[in-house]
Amino acid sequence: MAKLGDLYKDFSRIDLDTRGGYARVVRARTLGQSGNPEFCAFKIMRHEVESQKKMERFEGELDILIKITQNAGFPAPITPIFDSGFVDARVSKSIQKPKSVVENPHTIEKINPELGIISTGTDLQTFLKTKASLDTTHWLPYLAVELAPYDNSLLRQIRWQSPETALNPFFFSANEIVDMAQQLLTVMKYLHDEHGLAYMDWKPEHVYWDSSNRQVKLIDWNVTSILSSGLERRRTIREDIRLFCGAVLYCSVALNDPEDMKRPIGPEPRLGSSSSSWLQRRYWTDDPEFYERGVLFDDRIKQIIKTGLDPNQGFNSIDELQDMLSEYAEQTFNALEFPESDTESLGVSNGIPLDAVQNFRRARSYIAAEDFEYAKIALNDAVDSARKKGVEYSDAEELLEIVKNQLAARAHKQNAKKAIESKDWESALDLYFKAFKLDSNILTSSEARDIQSVLLAKADDLENKGLGKFFVNTNQVKVIAESLRSLVTSDTAIDATALKSIDRQLSQIKFARSFTLFAVTISVVVLIFTSVIIPRFIIPLAPASTATYTVTPTSRIIATDASEITPTFSEPITPTITSTATLQPTETPTPTSTETILGVGFINKVIVSVWEEPNAGLLGQLKIRQPLTLIEQRVVSGSIWFKCRWELGGTTNEGWVLGEYITFGAPPTPAP
Structure with missing residues (x-):
């Protein structure tokens, strides 16, 4: 028996947005199978599903994929099948993740490569015979089909759209939407005409659009229906087209649910697997609302979508819808002279490739x-x-x-966790402070518990410092405490013990500093009053004039005041009165240290990173037009860096900024 590692390895989950009702999908690297691509989508039935109906759906999807891709001329949007068979049920258990675990499409799952696998290729009869010989509680069916890149999911491109602004909302261009729709309608026509099938499972999560190559892929075939004849056939075709108009055309234009713009596009997680009928028709509405994006498209494309969704009108055939889209494209794109180069606008900004x-x-x-x-x-x-x-x-x-x-920020948090494990509380506090300056998003519960430990340790440290705590920088503690405070609610298991302890210490420090500031202010006022005000305005410092005598060398007495002393001299002397101005006290400036200032400037880019040293130790970011004082210049690896000082929120900060992001002079005044 073959081992899983002989045929497939490097499994990673790619069904993170839409977890299937009966199967899971992972990306896998193919091994030892000639003609197969390097990677495939590996679809395996869920081990917790025991319904015979689910097994039949799996078999039905395999049957359909084999039929519609056996001829070389099948449409390119269909993802062909490369392999099928059965694997050890423990493979499914290995990729089962609890809801608390954050997954991404590049996490390699830990699956034992020694587990068994039985490949049946692309032959349905071999698959069914193998199933009959196996215990399906220990063996689960799998399919290996062409991989539609996880990033190209239309659902993901719609759901994670960029933030809207009045001048630059995100949207798919009409050219894109028509191109994508025409390719998918080719698949629909192929299924109807060549195989008597209706896809019937049109959802944004099943469409994968690559705008750079203008190619679309369609996945999931387990709801595909067989077309009957007569009136029932026409009804099913109209329904298939209506589903397409809602899930593909409407969602690509409006990017919203047709009846509730607050409800996200995609499957409704509250509904169980029995609600598949509702999920199919989720994007049906008699009167679609295009919301604020309606102004971005002309009435013709919106009318096409409204016609397709109207239960009393609709399209009777695929050709009718294709013709209307072709006519719209020809009139619109020729009139607007849409460029055919790769610099066509896609609704983000003109000229972006x-x-x-x-x-x-x-x-x-x-x-x-x-x-x-x-x-x-x-x-x-x-x-x-x-x-x-x-x-x-x-x-x-x-x-x-x-x-x-x-x-x-994540790197700082990881290092902070290591510091906590070694009880290096000061380092942990500093690292969390740096993390919150870069990213102030809500903490995870695990991070909150770690921060509680840091704050409790800091509170104990401040308590033990006595009077010394009044000289501690508390800015870091305040920032971290506020981040933790946002999590302390009645809905969380996080208590406020650490916050109460640190708040008590901070209150003591704040009171002591306020009292000290008050005392220093009073002392300065008293000092100024006694040393400057009183001497200058109340007590004269010197007489208006001073009398002196000029005497000869034979004088025996030197008088200091001619009005008080009458000396006896051998020769007569002449008193000389020298009038002088009243001496005023002078203040000698205290020498101050000087610092070389290179000049002033401002940030000339939307967002710029600031570093502790050139390109090392990220501190945070500054926004455009932030005024700077340039105090040092350095050349590193051929690039000019400036050490800058700036005021932000009443705090003076310093850091290094790359010279190309700085313009000398004062920032321009924004236009009113």
Whole structure:
């Protein structure tokens, strides 16, 4: 018997958005099978499903895939099957994850490669005979089909759309939507005409659109229905078209649920598997609302969608819908002179290349799965692709900075956890402080418990310092305490013990510092009054004039005041009165240290990173037009860096910024 590791390895979950009712899907690397691609989508029946009906659906999907892909001319959007068979049930158990575990499509699952596998290829009869000889409680069926890239899921591209702004909302261009629709309608027509089948499972999560290559893929065939004849056939075709118009055309335009814009696109998790009929028709509505994106499209494309969804009108054939889309495309795109190069606008910003936009969409998918490393790679590719075309992709650049901050914050949190394990509380406090400066998102429960330990240790440390705690920098403690405070609610298991302890210490420090400041202020006022005010305005410092005598060397007495002493001299002397101005006290300036200031400037980029040293020790980020004082210049690896000082929130900060992000002079005044 073959081992799993002989045929497949490197399994990673890719059904993270839409967990199937009877099967799981992983990406797998294929081994030792000539003609197969390097990777495939490996679909395995769930071990906890024991229904005979589910097994029949699995067999039905295998049968359909074999039939519709056995001829070389099948449409490209159909994902062909490469292999089928049975695997040890422990494979399914190995990829079962609790809800608390965060998954992403690049996490390799730990599956024992020694587990058994029985391949039946693409022959249905061999599959059925093998099933009859096996105990299906220990062996589960699998399919290996062409892999539709996880990032291209239409559901993910819609759900994780970029934040909307009045000037730059995210949307698929009409050109894209028509191109995607025409390819899928070709599949629908092929199924109807060549195989007497209706797909009937149109959902955004089953459509995978690659805008850079203008290619679409369609997955999941277990709900496909057989077309009967007569009136029932026509009814099923109209229903298939209506489902398509709702799930593909409408969702691609509106990016929202047709009846509730607050409800996210995708399957409803509260409904069980028995609600498949409702899920199929979720995007049906008699009067679709296009919400704020309605202004981005002309009335013709919206009318096509409304016609397709109207139960009293609709389209009687695929040809009718294809003709209307072709006519719309010809009139619209020719009139607008849409470019055919890869610099066509996709609704993000004019002139941005298609591959840059696709990488931007992929990055949002990775971010949704909390796979920030791959998100950074995709965003770097998006920015680089746009720059090669001489275009600035500001949305991608801003998101890239956020992702970098997320990664840096995570690194700080991981190091903080290690510091906690070694009871290095000060280091843990410093690392969490740096993490929260970069990313102030809500903490996980595990991180909150760690921070509680840090704050309790800090509270004990402050208590033991006595008067010395009044000189401790409490800014870090305050920031971390506020992050923890957001989690202390009646709905969480996190108590406020640590917060109460640290708040008590902070209150004592605040009171002592306030009292000290008051006392110092009073002392300074008294000192100024006694040393300056009283001497200057109440007690004269010297007489208005001073009398002196000039005497000869034979004088025996030197008088200091001619009016009090009458001396006897051998020779007469002449008194000389020298009038002088009243002497005023003078203040000698206290020498102060000087610091070389290179000049002033401001940030010229939307978001810029600030470092402890050039390109080392990320501190945080500054926004465009932030005023700076430049105090030091350094050249590192051919790049000019400036040490800068700035005021933010009443606090003076310092850090290093790359010179190309700084413009000398005062920042421009924003236009009113």
